[in-house]
Structure formats: structure tokens, C-alpha cells
Amino acid sequence: MNKQTQKVALVTGASRGIGAAIAQRLANDGFTVIVNYAENAAPAEALVRTIEQAGGHALAAKADVSDAADVRRLFDAAETAFGGVDVLVNNAGIMSLATIADADDASFDRQIAVNLKGTFNTLREAAKRLRAGGRIINFSSSVVALLQPTYAVYAATKAGVEAMTSVFAKELRGRDITVNAIAPGPTATDLFLKGKPQEVVDRLAKLAPLERLGEPSDIANTVAFLAGPDGGWVNGQVLRANGGII
């Protein structure tokens, strides 16, 4: 296990799903963790207690990543509590599926606001505030490559995240900060499972050669690699963690 003593990791959308697994894994690796959430305080607070009971350090912090002022306050809270931020994991995201013919304005605007503007908001703050030696891990999706019907808007937001990842890695030249994106495939969380009939879930689970859904811990392991010492030479890349689905 990599012991990252005194390094601080800010994980957006860490109350549930992949983000919660990332926060737990980085805490196990010795990071102090900011557990960000939008609405669900109770699971975020419970995760903080679990981390603290195991001897780690964590703080739950409410912020809507689509709101630039909220994001500034989130970084302020991290700095006040722990002195700074070393690792930013831009995990918060939402997905609503519809064909372009059926998609409504509100769901288009909200996915852009949370997935794309939310990532922009935290990157802009990180540009000013992340400490040298830092790591940034953005969240794309393998749907950017799979390009199935009904995924147009969501995939477009994630394609934008991939573009910002490559540009931002170059903009941080000289800062000793890496910027990468992880593109998970189907992973067993609310975001993927909600509203899908079991036969659809089963069919999608079989698509990857490894013939199962990803677990949040599979993705957290990949984040731990990029955030830890072994990932230090990987920069400006998109890493597909998807069991080989594409």
C-alpha cells in the first residue's frame, strides 16, 4: 500500500458510487480526503466517520460543482481544514439518456452544467491553488468511444472533459502536476443501474471480454494508481478502465 502521509485529496461526488470508493481507497493509502457531495449529506458524513475510525483524516463538504462560487468555497474549506490540496478527483457527474429527438433542454443544460462546467470550475480553481507535485484525475466515460444511441449529450460532455484534460496538462507545464482522465465502462452504481431493466443490465455486463460490470473499487484502484507514486509519469492521457469493452 502507498502511504501518502499528509497529502490532501479532494474527491467530488464522493457520497456514493465510484466517488465513495475512491475516497475510501485514497484514505486507505494515507491521503487526507475531502468528501464532496451535492445533496446527500448522510452517506458523506458516514464515510468520513468510517475513515476517521480507521485512523484517517477526512471532511465532508457540500458543494454543487456546477456553481463556481460553491467550488471556490470547497477549496477554501479544504485549505482551512488541511492547509491545501494535492490531488483533485473530478468524479461528480450525472447522466440522462434520450435520443436527440427526445432530449429536453433542461437535461441537456444540467448535464453540461455538472459534467462539463463542473469540471471546468474545479480545474480553474486547481490551476490557482493545487500544490506542486499534485495530480488531477478527471472523469470521462467509455461511451465517448462506444457512441451508442441515446448517449449523445452525456458523451458530448465527456468528450469535452477529455479535450480539457489534454489542454490542461500542457497549460500546467512547469508546475509538476499531472492531468489525466479515467474513462470507465459500465460500473455498478446508481448512475448506471437506475431505470435499466435487469435484462439490459445483464446484456451490457456481458459486452466486455471480462464479462462483468465494473465495481466502484475497480475504478478506485485506477485512480489510486494515477494519484500515487507509480502513476507519476502518466500525463495528459485518457485511461479506459472498462474490462476491455472497447
Ligand SMILES: NC(=O)c1ccc[n+]([C@@H]2O[C@H](COP(=O)([O-])OP(=O)(O)OC[C@H]3O[C@@H](n4cnc5c(N)ncnc54)[C@H](OP(=O)(O)O)[C@@H]3O)[C@@H](O)[C@H]2O)c1
Ligand atoms: N457508473 C458508470 O457506469 C460510469 C461509467 C462511466 C463513467 N462514469 C462516471 O463516473 C463518475 C461517477 O459516477 P457514479 O456512477 O459513481 O455516479 P452516482 O452513483 O450517481 O454518484 C454520483 C455522485 O456525484 C455527486 N454529484 C452529482 N451531482 C453533483 C454536483 N452537481 N455537485 C457535486 N456532486 C454531485 C452525487 O452526490 P449526491 O449523493 O449528493 O447526489 C454522488 O456522490 C461520473 O462522472 C460518471 O459520469 C460512470
